Amino acid sequence: MSRLMDFYRSPMAKKMVMAVSGVMLFGFVVGHMLGNAKMYLGEHAFNEYAEGLRSLGEPFVPHGQLLWVARIGLLVAVLLHIWSAWQLTLLNRRARPVSYAKKKTTQATYASRTMRWGGVIILAFVIYHLMHLTFGSVHPNFDATNPFHNVVSGFQNVWVSLFYIVANIALAFHLYHGLWSMFQSLGLDHPSYKGLRRPFAALFATLVTVGNISFPLAVLAGVVKLS
């Protein structure tokens, strides 16, 4: 344990922690998007999927337990991701005590330059999203027994949908730079697939975001509606 803490003291190790926790969260957003795509199959399929998440692992584990294991795992990943980002940001601020009177950006992508604030937007969104569709505390007519109803009636508000769309665009940029960076930070650059790292990052960032944005748009367009 002390050896692990010693390793974590190194900023390069913090980058590796960011990469590994980022991969876990990336796996989650991909699964989350694919799962939610069930809404295109109708109310029954969607609610069955939501219930399925709770009955995961039954009868070996009690109802809802495995879901909590996953939630705690994700929470730990989120906390590690934010904590190492915070520490590295402070380190990086200290590394340039006097700023330039004039500074140009040469080839850094927009995505790379917005990682920190993009991350803050995503965090704010995740908190709102949980209060909106998991706890229902900010949902005007939340029905704990009918997730489909909650999603569709929630997205029927244009402003709510707009916030979901904006946050998911921020997520796309974050994922694009994050995925590519993950390969760099973990030293995964084998010559035979090195050239595929950026296309991979772009593809998955686009897939996740297009999928996610399609949900509020489908509700607003009336493609997915309450029966």
Added chain:
Amino acid sequence: MKVTLNVWRQEGPHREGRMVRYENVDVDPHMSFLEMLDQLNERLILQGEEAIAFDHDCREGICGACGVMIDGQAHGPLPETTTCQLHMRQFKDGDEIHIEPWRAGAFPVVKDLVVDRSAFDRVIQAGGFISVNTGSAPDANLVPVEKKIADSAMDAATCIGCGACVAQCPNGAAQLFTSAKVAHLGMLPQGQPERWGRAAGMVGQMEEESFGSCTNFTECEAVCPKGISVDFIAQMNRDFLKAKLRSS
């Protein structure tokens, strides 16, 4: 042609500095950037003012001594070009040019445009060498090296340690420099015995210095006068991780 310069002036390490404006500086388009500064210094000395201090040595683009931020870009606007190899023909008559020293916590300003880059020396001392007993030179090609590896090691070895990577990096990180030095020896057969100690030692020293941490902006690669690729950073990360796993 005439240009206007805004130059950072600072009398000493712990003194307040400021940007000073020099108007109507006469330049010949064929002058190098450093010759332009030389000429301005002659004018300043004649006026009884203190000359602008700046680092330079070979003026052939191979020593790594020179280097200033020119209009917010390390070594100026030309790719793969050191400050000494930049010529005034790259600028237009009437241009206003900003000249600042490298800005990094690890590179404190000594005077005007001169910074102390000894942090780089300490990184090298922490493993940027191979331990060979001196004696007569070994026969050439005694140790075969695969062509691909020799080329890649040579690419890394072209690093002149100028510090442009740190200066340009929004985080003031030294990953490109350190990775080039780790990779250049770490890839060759002669570098194998000390490979893991080198990676852990040089990264450890880099992190001891006041450098920031890499966020993969790749700004360093764009301004590197030797065009060193950020691929070496991934390679260093891998070697560092392997070194840590081996030692535990």
